[in-house]
């Protein structure tokens with residue numbers, strides 16, 4: 001059993017402010033949980049508290065139902081992979097992987113078995129005699145993971161393990177990490193600032209901001225039902241488009257953008273019931289790039305807008321088309337074969353039911 | 368004119384090099400085959416100086432003394448310097464003060480330090496012996512006992528120079544990335560294990576530098592015995608450099624002194640080469 005529970009966890013460095021305020025998470029056995037958020041939001045701090053490298057200022061940390069606040073790192077049954085790998089430069093790959101086992105006075109033959117098994121799993125058997133400086137970034141990354149595996153821990157902690165790799169290798173390692181998770185059947189807690197990594201790896205994702213948990217949910221839920229404007233803007237590429245405006249106070253339920261570029265009739269939309277109590281209030285509309293299209297989908301309510309392209313980015317399979325509404329920058333994900341160029345006006349149909357609305361004051365989603 | 372400018376720019380260095388390095392080296396090698404007392408003209412005597420060197424018991428004693436000094440001085444200096452650097456590397460209250468305090472003796476004149484220590488170690492009136500006598504133990508003849516004097520000097524020289532090596536080690540320790548220690552913490556490494564398996568190998572370049580610097584520094588032991596003991600008692604603190612000095616400037620045996628110096632330089636070179644072979648490791 002390696003459930004990890006954080007109960008009202010808080011952290012302040014020295015006499016400084018609290019960089020983790022009040023975090024409550026219940027991470028299930030064998031779950032792959034990703035902590036994601038912008039740089040400086042406290043991801044590493046949280047992970048290092050779980051690892052035992054930082055003292056916990058407040059709250060209770062349970063690993064496998066045992067309170068471990070005051071348990072030293074090596075007795076927490078965890079292993080951690082660092083961003084810069086932290087491989088010892090004076091040791092070979094084998095020695096690096098065997099180091100922790102040697103410190104535990106494990107018999108030599110067992111050390112050998114474990115290192116060989118981990119090396120086989122990671123396909124680094126041919127590197128065992130090399131020094132870290134003679135390997136590529138991807139190979140070092142594998143060794144760093146191998147060093148964690150040999151200990152056979154119940155919980156793996158990763159702090160941005162892929163951020164030093166190039167994009168292609170990163171994609172490859174993502175797949176391998178998923179496979180590793182299936183093979184090892186262990187709980188994994190993974191820190192990244194890259195929301196794509198988070199979406200592809202996590203069973204569930206914790207979105208952090210300034211030391212507060214914004215939302216803890218599955219990737220699909222985060223994408224479809226972000227709880228607030230921050231999560232909505234953070235999850236998804238390109239990021240969600242936002243348009244500040246106001247709901248009509250009387251008459252038919254309408255959204256009007258602040259500078260009047262957009263007026264939407266919402267009386268028939270799925271949002272109507274939830275929005276009813278916000279009539280007359282300032283709200284922000286959010287719509288993702290993929291929920292706008294050049295042709296209407298039959299049978300759906302899709303209001304039409306005419307906009308002027310500021311820029312078009314062709315990626316081969318799609319065209320990211322930029323334009324302005326009021327003074328907000330928008331981007332739409334359009335089919336690649338649309339012959340659009342700079343400055344051209346074109347029609348866009350919005351999937352009204354896929355829009356999000358946020359209370360302009362609290363930034364919370366209105367549902 | 369333009370073409371000459373580069374030569375003018377390097378000229379001061381080249382001149383300095385020729386006058387103060389190249390010429391003395393070449394001249395002293397030439398000297399080793401001559402007899403010369405500065406006043407009379409040089410007289411060529413072939414390998415006589417070298418023959419004399421190998422028969423000169425006093426020179427071999429001075430060499431032996433120097434090695435006795437090094438044997439205590441180098442391990443003591445490196446051990447203490449590394450230990451102090453380890454302590455100072457922690458976020459210790461007043462670390463900046465101690466860093467400065469340890470470095471102070473390095474920049475104080477060797478003559479001043481030596482005179483201070485001479486008083487400290489004096490048999491009758493020295494503070495150390497008064498302390499020892501105060502707790503009822505017999506006084507030690509720190510500088511007057513042939514079996515002890517050289518070691519007293521070794522301790523004093525260590526005190527004088529250790530600050531420099533503390534700073535060097537401190538720099539070395541600070542180049543070790545903290546993640547290495549964190550990774551070891553996760554494995555439950557003790558402080559000793561972290562020191563032994565991470566710190567020591569990681570600061571090997573610093574260790575090698577310190578070993579070589581303190582070896583060369585130790586070989587040139589001169590001021591301390593010259594002022595405190597004048598090489599005595601019974602030549603027990605006569606260092607090699609001091610003997611070379613005496614040959615040159617007390618007896619004006621310039622040729623012989625040059626021979627001793629030349630031989631001594633080769634010896635230091637050999638010792639450093641051995642250290643390079645056995646201390647330096649690739650990381």
Ligand SMILES: Nc1ncnc2c1ncn2[C@@H]1O[C@H](COP(=O)(O)OP(=O)(O)O)[C@@H](O)[C@H]1O
Pocket residue numbers: 013016019037038039040041042043044045046
């Ligand atoms: N050792 C430390 N001492 C003081 N403040 C720190 C320390 N480490 C991190 N912080 C602060 O804590 C906050 C969270 O940092 P961190 O957990 O590293 O963020 P992230 O990993 O999400 O980028 C930041 O404001 C950072 O400046």
Ligand SMILES: [Mg+2]
Pocket residue numbers: 043044045
């Ligand atoms: Mg971080």
